[in-house]
Amino acid sequence: MDYHSPASFTEASALAASATGITRFLAGGTDVLVQLRSDMVTPDLLIDIKKIDGVSAITRTPEGGWTLGVAVTGAEMSEHGALGRDWPGIVEAMDLIGSTQVQGRATLVGNLCNGSPAADSVPAMIAAEVTVTVTGADGERVVLVEDIPTGPGRTSLAKGEVISAVNIPPRGLHGGDAYLRFIPRTEMDIAVVGCGVSLRLEGDTVTEARVSLGAVAPTVLLVEDCANAIIGTKLDDAALEALALAASAACNPIDDKRGTIAFRTEVAGVLAKRAAKIAYGRAKGDQQ
Amino acid sequence: MSKLHVSTTVNGDAVEFLCDPRETLLDCLRDKLNLTGAKEGCGTGDCGACSVTVDGRLVCSCLMLGVEADGKDIATVEGMADGEELHPLQQKFIEYAALQCGICTPGVLVAAKALLEKNPDPTEEEARYWLAGNLCRCTGYDKIIRAVMDTAADMREAS
Numbered sequence: 001m002d003y004h005s006p007a008s009f010t011e012a013s014a015l016a017a018s019a020t021g022i023t024r025f026l027a028g029g030t031d032v033l034v035q036l037r038s039d040m041v042t043p044d045l046l047i048d049i050k051k052i053d054g055v056s057a058i059t060r061t062p063e064g065g066w067t068l069g070v071a072v073t074g075a076e077m078s079e080h081g082a083l084g085r086d087w088p089g090i091v092e093a094m095d096l097i098g099s100t101q102v103q104g105r106a107t108l109v110g111n112l113c114n115g116s117p118a119a120d121s122v123p124a125m126i127a128a129e130v131t132v133t134v135t136g137a138d139g140e141r142v143v144l145v146e147d148i149p150t151g152p153g154r155t156s157l158a159k160g161e162v163i164s165a166v167n168i169p170p171r172g173l174h175g176g177d178a179y180l181r182f183i184p185r186t187e188m189d190i191a192v193v194g195c196g197v198s199l200r201l202e203g204d205t206v207t208e209a210r211v212s213l214g215a216v217a218p219t220v221l222l223v224e225d226c227a228n229a230i231i232g233t234k235l236d237d238a239a240l241e242a243l244a245l246a247a248s249a250a251c252n253p254i255d256d257k258r259g260t261i262a263f264r265t266e267v268a269g270v271l272a273k274r275a276a277k278i279a280y281g282r283a284k285g286d287q288q
Numbered sequence: 289m290s291k292l293h294v295s296t297t298v299n300g301d302a303v304e305f306l307c308d309p310r311e312t313l314l315d316c317l318r319d320k321l322n323l324t325g326a327k328e329g330c331g332t333g334d335c336g337a338c339s340v341t342v343d344g345r346l347v348c349s350c351l352m353l354g355v356e357a358d359g360k361d362i363a364t365v366e367g368m369a370d371g372e373e374l375h376p377l378q379q380k381f382i383e384y385a386a387l388q389c390g391i392c393t394p395g396v397l398v399a400a401k402a403l404l405e406k407n408p409d410p411t412e413e414e415a416r417y418w419l420a421g422n423l424c425r426c427t428g429y430d431k432i433i434r435a436v437m438d439t440a441a442d443m444r445e446a447s
Contacts, residue, residue: 001309002309026353026356029351029353030351033333033352038332048356073345075345098333099333100399100403100419100421101333101339101399101421102333102351104346187420
């Protein structure tokens with residue numbers, strides 16, 4: 001295995017483009033190293049992107065959004081303060097992943113590119129309409145997070161392409177987000193179902209919404225029917241019921257040791273309602 | 289591929305070693321630097337027995353490559369005591385018998401030290417969540433948590 005730590009994303013992209021065999025980018029390494037050590041994936045080329053300038057920065061954009069470097073860890077996101085006040089759902093989703101030790105290494109981009117449908121940060125990012133900047137041979141392009149995963153362990157990134165930044169939009173006024181997941185205990189487990197909700201209010205009425213479900217299909221889902229169920233409502237009981245029905249209807253899960261198809265389908269509706277209520281409360285200015 | 293040269297700082301001492309890029313920081317600490325305090329339990333970041341700090345940040349040394357340690361500041365359980373003078377956490381773990389087989393103990397100590405540096409007055413719940421990534425199959429955790437909470441109280445009084 002060759003190890004390189006290039007000084008720029010252009011160089012990282014060129015290294016990957018000209019490589020033969022299996023290439024992996026190394027950010028936090030909490031998935032890559034596990035796969036390497038268990039002989040699941042033994043890369044021929046490992047490209048460590050943590051020595052590129054700016055990869056550990058959390059920066060406010062002039063528009064009021066945020067740009068996160070690809071090596072920003074979960075712990076750094078949780079400690080940031082202002083980022084969490086803008087987007088508590090994204091920060092909490094990331095914080096749910098693994099132990100304190102894993103939080104010291106794990107990154108949003110790693111969670112995304114690992115391609116797990118149960119990745120906790122991904123539904124939260126999709127709900128928030130987060131994009132990633134992708135650097136390749138032809139320069140940069142900006143891609144919605146929901147367009148990155150294509151199946152378990154697979155992404156839409158082409159050979160030689162590398163994610164070089166995470167772009168979180170401005171929160172703006174009267175908006176709120178939330179992420180909830182179900183696991184059989186409170187810590188150190190993989191989502192049986194995850195749900196991210198981001199919405200905006202005008203008065204008491206929902207005017208914009210995005211709802212995303214994790215661990216209920218081969219990829220994390222953006223569910224338009226869920227958004228449509230609550231847009232134009234005051235999130236009354238009827239709207240919440242319609243939201244839950246739409247969430248359950250969108251599920252296409254597997255049976256496994258963590259949960260059955262029936263259980264995941266039911267829980268998706270329950271979590272969608274609860275996450276929507278938290279996001280609504282935050283949009284109203286609740287501190288919760 | 290030839291081995292890579294790594295210069296790093298471990299427990300305040302400048303050290304250098306050569307390593308294969310596939311070797312983890314844990315491998316390098318144990319096999320090249322003879323610092324066998326950090327243990328390999330699972331090798332997949334689940335058990336925390338290999339906990340060390342890197343630039344002050346608590347991590348699993350099995351989830352980090354040796355080459356990634358270049359230029360970093362590593363702290364392991366070997367650096368906790370000041371000569372013969374045990375760290376208050378180490379002293380309290382003995383008093384409380386907060387260990388049996390001892391395999392998890394170096395990782396728990398490093399993790400607990402990192403907790404108290406970040407938060408000198410944790411609630412029991414905060415301490416339990418912070419240490420959720422350090423598995424112990426002997427103690428049932430209660431003695432560990434009581435030792436950490438009592439050390440925190442002592443250290444607050446002393447400061």
